[in-house]
Amino acid sequence: CGSSGICYDRWRSVSCSCDRSGLVSPDCKDSLMPFALTDGAYVEFKISETHRRMQLLDSIYGGSTLWLHRQIDRSRRNPGASPSTAEIPAKHMSILFRTHKQDGVIVFSATNNDFTALGLMNGQVVYISQIGTSAMVNMTIGDLMVADGDWHNITIESQNRGLRLHVDGTRVGDELDSAGVHDFLDPYLTYLSVGGFRRDASFNREFY
Template identity: 30%
Template sequence: MVLGKGPETLYAGQKLNDNEWHTVRVVRRGKSLKLTVDDDVAEGTMVGDHTRLEFHNIETGIMTEKRYISVVPSSFIGHLQSLMFNGLLYIDLCKNGDIDYCELKARFGLRNIIADPVTFKTKSSYLSLATLQAYTSMHLFFQFKTTSADGFILFNSGDGNDFIAVELVKGYIHYVFDLGNGPNVIKGNSDRPLNDNQWHNVVITRDNSNTHSLKVDTKVVTQVINGAKNLDLKGDLYMAGLAQGMYSNLPKLVASRDGFQGCLASVDLNGRLPDLINDALHRSGQIERGCEDRRQHFEEEEEEEEEEEEEEEEEEEEEKKGVLKFLIYYFLR
């Protein structure tokens, strides 16, 4: 926030990219600021003598004003609801046409958002990325879709016996790791096998107290590990498989002997959002952008046609990233 003397920045919340709803509140009283994200509160005071905030527009999902920040964040991909500014619900005003001007490049309604999908077309296809940085804590998120019951999704070896692996075994997610005390495995408790050609969400976390959590869709398994707490990884992070000669040297409890055949998307590696194609240090086999399923594609087209009939003013073709941009020309004095 800038009141004429320079920006004031507050930080609150953690692990917000978990595909769950979070509540954000920003309150300003003169030069006092308060930011609340869920139950996390941060407070600050603006510098200088100014107390009046002047603004010309409200933008959500994208930032076009770049003067006050050194690094421009990428556009928001996800869902927003109940966006209230000074008592006005701008998303509702835009949807109902009760605002003078609203530029809309998003869709209303809840959807499963799939970001930057990549297809691994064979079990021998894989790629490698820079080392996963997860020494003291970890938060991983990805989405997958496959018809194969087994396959290696992620692996990074480390110093000594340290390693992390994520695999699909008989249709269920296994999270296998060793922090130096011997290997452990946490198995997902999904109601049914996940090789159903549908998208599934996976969240894997480890905090400073050495509590490990595996969440697959809505099912969560948590385990506290005693002993060593640090994960000292080295070398490349392998995605969707390994070089064939590496499978024979895998640690105990790792079951996979083939790669993952299917689609991966929305990969978040402890806050790093890699482009699986462009950021790959090495690629092998048949790997393509996108995840085309003809049956699903036709269903989505029919759904889009119905929505376009119901919302006559909606554009025929939406941009890839969900963006809500509101332009309201007035001053707060």
């Protein structure tokens, strides 16, 4: 993570927090190199078995060996104490982007027909999610314009049944009940993309 980054133990790998924006990446150099997407272009990620195992281990052991060791030390000092849920590591995803385009998809993740979408509408950040046949959740950050060509960081975070959105390190919008929205890093994800998504029968969405 370099001299200025903060390292997080992720079992078989390390994640780095590289600046005050809250962006977390595998390292603070090559992983932060930008790439450009033209109109209609997007990046699809292959959902690996490693992702599934890591997410399942996070749910069992609290996200990191460091967290686990602290809980063991605490329980040894105070055998009657139970781990505080406030200390359970958050599940989060961050993306750093810049654009002049007023409308579009930033991140799209899905588990079959359940999905999470982060995007822009009229230059404003929009969070959209749906589970099954339940009503679609739509949260627009109306007082923040990000289609200005400057770099912006969006982080989506889920912890203790609360889902929160941060833009450039600042909490924005309402806190949502994570039980009522799609798990954006579900161990059983079937699709994950950046900059757009494949519009086939599984993802025939009308919001963009």
